[in-house]
Amino acid sequence: MSLREDAYIESLWKAYKDHGNLEARRKLILHYLPMAKRIVGQLDLRPTGAAGLEDLASHAIVGLISAVDSFDPKIGVRFTSYAAARVRGEVLDALRRMDWLPRTTRQQIGALREALAALEAKLGRHPSDDEVCDYTGLTNEEYENLLQAESMSSLLSLDASSTLYEENQREREVPDLNAENPVAYVERNERREAVAKAIAELPERERLVLALYYDEELTFKEIGKILGVSEARVCQIHGRAILRLKTRLKSMVEAAV
Numbered sequence: 001m002s003l004r005e006d007a008y009i010e011s012l013w014k015a016y017k018d019h020g021n022l023e024a025r026r027k028l029i030l031h032y033l034p035m036a037k038r039i040v041g042q043l044d045l046r047p048t049g050a051a052g053l054e055d056l057a058s059h060a061i062v063g064l065i066s067a068v069d070s071f072d073p074k075i076g077v078r079f080t081s082y083a084a085a086r087v088r089g090e091v092l093d094a095l096r097r098m099d100w101l102p103r104t105t106r107q108q109i110g111a112l113r114e115a116l117a118a119l120e121a122k123l124g125r126h127p128s129d130d131e132v133c134d135y136t137g138l139t140n141e142e143y144e145n146l147l148q149a150e151s152m153s154s155l156l157s158l159d160a161s162s163t164l165y166e167e168n169q170r171e172r173e174v175p176d177l178n179a180e181n182p183v184a185y186v187e188r189n190e191r192r193e194a195v196a197k198a199i200a201e202l203p204e205r206e207r208l209v210l211a212l213y214y215d216e217e218l219t220f221k222e223i224g225k226i227l228g229v230s231e232a233r234v235c236q237i238h239g240r241a242i243l244r245l246k247t248r249l250k251s252m253v254e255a256a257v
Contacts, residue, residue, distance in 0.1 A: 013073045028068050029061075035080060036060040036087045042217050043091065056091050063090030105149050112136065112146055117247045126203060126244065144236050151239030154246075198248040206241035209234060 009031065015024035040060045067083035115136045119127045127135070133143050199207060205227075212223045220234040227234065 010073075013079075016068075017073060025068060029065060032064055032068070032079070032083060033061070035083065036064040039084060039087045040091060042219055043088070056094065059091045059094040060087050063087035066090070101149065101153050105146070106153070108146055109150050109153065112138075112143075112150075113243060113247055113250075116243060117251060120247065121251075126201075129240075144232075147236040147239035147243070148232065149239070150243050151235045154239070154242040194249060195245070198245050201248065202241055202244055206237055206244070209237045210241055213238060 009028070012024040012028050012031075015021040016028060037057055037060060040056050063086045064083060067079070067086040070086075071079055071082055073079070112132075116127070116132065119132065119135050123131070129140070129143065132138070133140055136143070138146070199210065202210070208227075209223060212218045212226065213220070218226075220238065221231045224231045224234045229237075
């Protein structure tokens with residue numbers, strides 16, 4: 001934004017937060033509306049049935065309005081960073097309530113994670129797609145469909161490795177040890193280090209997809225153009241990376257017990 005636009009937006013925040021000006025509130029919502037819609041697009045979800053893209057956009061707007069109403073400009077945090085979490089959370093919460101992923105698919109993904117862990121332990125390295133298919137008895141198409149489902153479900157999971165990836169990649173803030181429980185701080189750092197180690201062990205192509213998706217905030221379609229592959233293929237690579245992260249992190253936790 002230009003300096004003039006920055007000043008204008010700042011004046012709207014002051015009018016709304018200091019004086020309760022509802023017209024300023026309306027203008028703030030309209031100003032940040034493209035950001036909310038962009039977040040829906042960046043998630044690359046493929047909703048079906050009642051959960052169409054328009055429905056997800058409406059949930060994004062609900063998250064945006066909530067963010068505008070609860071934001072405090074005096075705390076020194078950029079509104080876009082604050083609102084992004086609210087908008088994303090509202091959309092993902094809506095999809096979780098719809099429970100769009102069939103139970104059988106969830107069970108198949110769980111079985112695939114266990115198989116991948118067993119195969120990695122046996123080989124001492126990341127197995128190839130063909131090796132996974134041979135081990136599990138899945139066809140290539142069945143395996144690719146499960147990778148896509150894992151990619152989508154990871155975005156909805158409350159404890160998804162994708163969420164851990166984002167947390168690990170965020171700029172590290174100087175901790176306020178007076179405000180944070182020292183034990184919690186140590187545990188959080190240990191988890192971040194474990195995630196960083198697991199990410200570093202991923203194949204280069206999978207690390208690249210994660211970086212482009214979470215750091216650069218590109219869509220699967222945009223990443224596909226960069227890599228010269230289809231959008232569906234990027235979704236599969238993302239799903240495989242998340243699958244490996246979850247498997248690796250689980251093994252780290254079990255080894256530490």
